[in-house]
Amino acid sequence: MLTLAAETRPRVLGARSPQAALTHQQIAALAGTSRETCTKVLRDFADQHLIRLARGRITVLDAERLADHAG
Structure with missing residues (x-):
């Protein structure tokens, strides 16, 4: 599962972090x-x-910084 750390999450009450259930093989x-x-x-x-x-x-x-690596 892929999630964003608390410091990068939206600061909206009740907002959920983006998540995706993927294996290394799928990625x-x-x-x-x-x-x-x-x-x-x-x-x-x-x-x-x-x-x-x-x-x-x-x-x-x-x-x-992760997006910078992606170009």
């Missing part, structure tokens, strides 16, 4: 790459504090 297919490459890139993003990885969950910590 890789969407990106046109292998699951192994997807996992490596996600770990790189986590090392740069752009995302936080937990079992079954990816939390976006810095959406702006």
Whole structure:
């Protein structure tokens, strides 16, 4: 599941964070790459504090910097 961290969530009472239930395999297919490459890139993003990885969950910590990586 992909979510936004509290500091990047909309500040509207009752607003829910965007979420998507995707596996690494599904993310890789969407990106046109292998699951192994997807996992490596996600770990790189986590090392740069752009995302936080937990079992079954990816939390976006810095959406702006992450978007910069996407071009």
